[in-house]
Amino acid sequence: MSLVRNVGTIGGLTAVSRVFGFIRDMLVARVLGAGLAADAWQLAFTLPNTFRRLFAEGAFSVAFVPMYTRRLHGTEDGASGEEAADRFAGDVLSVFVWVLLGFSALAMLAMPGIVWLLAREYQAVPGKFELAVTLSRVTFPYLLLVSLVAMLSGLLNARSRFAPGAFVPVLLNLVLIAGVVTGYFWRQRTGSDVSVAWALACALAAAGVAQLAYMAWATRRAGVRLRVTRPRFTPDVRRLGMLILPATFGAGIYQISQLVDTFFATSLPQGSLTLLKLADRLNQMPLGIFGIALGTAILPMLARHIQGGDMREAQRLQANAVEVATLLTLPAAAALAICAPAFVTAFFVGGKMTLASGAIMADIVVALVCGLPAYVLVKVFQPAFFSREDTRTPVWSAAATLAVNIALNFYVVPRYGIVGLAAATAFTATLNVAVLYAVLQLRGWFRFTARLGSRIARQLLATGVMSAVLWLLMPLLAPYFGGTVVERVLSLAVLVGAGVVVFFGVAYAAGAIDRDLLGQLRRRRPAKPVDLAE
Known part of the structure; x- marks a missing residue:
């Protein structure tokens, strides 16, 4: 199965x-607002999910999948793969269960x-610190459950079965939507927002079980038989275990930054x-769809090419991944930055x-999406190290950029508040990508070719034309972003439709889209490889 088809499967379900998830957060925003209970719930939700992304989906997956793939496609001690x-x-x-x-x-x-x-700083608000502690204790078992889910997902990914792992977050969001609706009706009896936060915390634990x-x-169903002994x-x-320790840091710079950002954000009003x-939900929409899909699909494929000694195919795969990443994230970042007031008003205000x-x-969204291409490219570059079982290099890169992030936060947060915090995160993510690419280039593991550069330049041209159109449309549609449901839907539909048509129309005409690569989506069998290494 081709990279593009795998990304399409994972990205579609994601x-x-x-x-x-967007519906869930819209409901949470409108039901809880931005007050005491909302902050306590966000912290309780952040803790298990950050550790999950850091350890289970980050460090564990990038170390486990290449080792599992090598055994699956070989023989060992006379046993079949x-x-x-x-x-x-x-x-x-x-071992993992007990840990x-x-x-x-x-x-x-x-x-x-x-x-x-x-x-x-939550201690300064009566009851806020205690509520955050209690809710976090209720939600933390989700880490155990979803970490096991991540292991099983990695196991199936190595077998090119990407759909189940991409589908399980749907279950999470469905259960949480049920939780916020339950909390809404419960609050009508209690009169307190705390009821909604409690309902959400209990729903998170239930979602892990599901x-x-x-x-x-x-x-x-895939024929895998595992036994806990x-x-x-x-x-x-x-x-x-030795691979996981450094990978925990190397694969989790974004998650570690999230904890750092949480620390600074809780010191603000x-x-x-x-x-x-x-x-960050708006930022996570394209990041989750494109970045996670690319990173998940490329790791087992890249591991097979490298372990088979096919460096030319490994280069081609990485170049294709970079091209797809920039094709999707450059226009997404520009559109989100320009249209942030429209999306926030239409979806969350009320x-x-x-x-x-x-x-x-809206200002926070603009700052965050400046780093969107970098967030996704990290998912493309890191597998080049992990597939070679090199987890040390991303550690040093992550350590340096995290140190820069913390130093920047101490400077910008007192001066620019929460928006400065978001901008520092975007900047350091871009710095991390630059360091990883420089190392890949020096080691000869990936080359940024003239052909790939030309393709990205044309993508930037299409992005610029699209941005100009959206900039002109924004003031014309502004009165409708906060109107009735129909007005909100129609105004956003015009923005999104215009952006999609203009970008892909210009991109296709300018040659920013590789027609052969795109054609793989429509074929049962992959097309002839597109050699971007030339």
Whole structure:
């Protein structure tokens, strides 16, 4: 299966999840606004999800998938690839379960200290700190459940079965939507926003159970038979552990930055954390659809090419991934930056979310999306290291950029508030990509060719024309962004439709879209490889 088709499968299902996630956040914004309960819920939601992305979907997946793939497509001690891979996965699972249980238990016991480290300013508001601690204890078991989900998802990805792992976030968002609706009706009886936050916290734990049950079924349906036995630290399990430790930092710069941003956001006026997280939802729409899809699809494919010694095919795959990443993220970033007030007003303003809060949120979106291409390119460049089992280089890059991020935050947050915080995150993400690319170039693992550069230049041309059209349309449609539901929908439809038509029309005419690469989406079999290494 081609990279483009894999990205299409993952991206399509992820898009469905993002739509439901967007609906979830729209409801949360309108039901809770940006107050005490909303901030407490955002912190309780951030903690398990950050650790999940950092350890399970980040470090664990990038270390586990290449090792599992090597066993699946080879032989070991006379055993078939299937047998060796299942034995390896069973050994890892038997250790992984106990590690997760121990970590989750310790974190729940230490939750007052964790919340104090991240949000000590919550103590200045009566009841806010205590609510954040309690909700975080309710939500943290989700880490255990969803980490197991991530392992099973990586296992299926190595077998080119991407759909189940891309579908499980849909279950999360459906359960959370049910939670916020339940909380809304519960609040009518209690009269307190805390009821909504409690309903959301309980729904998150329930969602983890639903996701794990589904992935266990999908894994068995794929013919994989895993057994949890007595934990054994085999040489392979120990090697995986050694790879995970540095990969935890290298793969998780974005997640670590999220914790840093949470720390600084909680020191700002009440509601700042909520506005940052809701603004990041708009940023996460293209990031989740394009970035995660590309990173998930490229890692097992790149690992197979590199382990087979086919460096030319590895170069072609990475070049295709960069081209697809820029084709999708450059116009998305420009459109979000120009149309941020329209999207925020139409989607989030209403109920308990005020126009003033919406204006701040729009400024945050503009700052965040400046780093959108970098967020996605990180997902493309890091697999080039991980597929070679080099987890040290991303660690040093991540350490340097994180240090810059923290230093910038101490300077910009007191002066520019939450918007400065978002801008610092975007800048350091771009710096991280620049460092990773420089190392890849120096080692000869990836070359930025003239052909690829020409394609991106044409994409920038199309993005510029689209931006000009959107800039002209914004003041004409502004009165309708906060109008009736029909007016909001129609005005956004005009913006999105105009942007899509103009960008892809100009891009196609200017040759910014590789027709052969695009044609792979319409074929059962991949087209002849497009050699961007020339």
